[in-house]
Amino acid sequence: MVENRHHALGLSDDQVVEMYETMLLARRIDERMWLLNRAGKIPFVISCQGQEAAQIGAAFALNREQDYVLPYYRDLGVVLTFGMTPRDIMLSAFAKAEDPNSGGRQMPGHFGQKKNRIVTGSSPVTTQVPHAVGIALAGKMEGKDIVAYTSFGEGSSNQGDFHEGANFAGVHKLPVVFMCENNKYAISVPLEKQLACENVSDRAIGYGMPGFTVDGNDPLEVYQAVKAAAERGRRGEGPTLIETISYRLTPHSSDDDDRSYRAPAEVAQAKTKDPIITFAAYLKETGVLNDELEKAVNDRVMKLVNEATDYAETAPYADPEQALKYVYAEE
DSSP states (O other), X not given: OOOOHHHHTTOOHHHHHHHHHHHHHHHHHHHHHHHHHHTXXXXXXXXXXXXXXXXXXXXXXXXXXXXEEEOOTTOHHHHHHTTOOHHXXXXXXXXXXXXXXXXXXXXXXXXXXXXXXXXXXXSSTTTHHHHHHHHHHHHHHTTOOOOEEEEEETTGGGSHHHHHHHHHHHHTXXXXXXXXXXXXXXXXXXXXXXXXXXXXXXXXXXXXXXXXXXXXXXXXXXXXXXXXXXXXXXXXXXXXXXXXXXXXXXXXXXXXXXXXXXXXXXXXXXXXXXXXXXXXXXXXXXXXXXXXXXXXXXXXXXXXXXXXXXXXXXXXXXXXXXXXXXXXXXX
16 A cells, blocks of 8 residues: 555545546547547547646646636646536537537637636637636625636747736736646647746746646646645635646647657657556555446446537537627627
């Protein structure tokens, strides 16, 4: 038996199994979408593979009944934790009328669902950051106990939206958790060509907030960091910048060939630290997961993925006339 870290964090055995199951669900949905893309059934995939631990560790640390999340395009794990279903995700992938994100108008990864406080993202990267700051400001002005969580890649941390949002949140001590999911590559540009500083978290001091770099392959380490940041925000002490270090296990998207800028051996080495494998190993070492439970979890996940795929594939497309809806004001 290894040290039981999740009990020390206040997480029950059932909760960490739920975390693992959500990580596995995100991975299996993602893998299914790649198969569908290669079969010519869906047009585009932008992947979460390798970042599930960071996403789900963070989302579990938030209040899923009242906090707001402003995810970036890879954040399948965050939106599944906050209440999106595999069916919702597949309807978006197939661009069907029932797609809750955009009614089939927008490519996958543009998450938005009002009932679950998942705030719609935009195609230009990093625009979600000042939006999160605005939500935190509104919550503070209205006296509401909410935290705004926003995530972005390390490439996004070089955009003006990040710097303006972080500065404003720091000045006004707003309850924002900024989480940079550093997966080492901004499309084809490696980290060492993006940053002059060592870590994205080094930038936090310039905006009057604490900054932390944590292991993005460890959902418990991310949970601990985000939980502390959210509690800090609720106490009125302002924002926090958290950087999670992981590795993007797939090409940037289904339209990218990553062999042109990184060696297959590098990707293969990263896969030895795959968070799906390493977290399952931790759960087994602590006696939380056994072969029987692991099979039951995987069977449940695959049933959800298969049902969601079948439903979305046969669901109707929007009527052509719907293309003009939400474009012009309606009486």
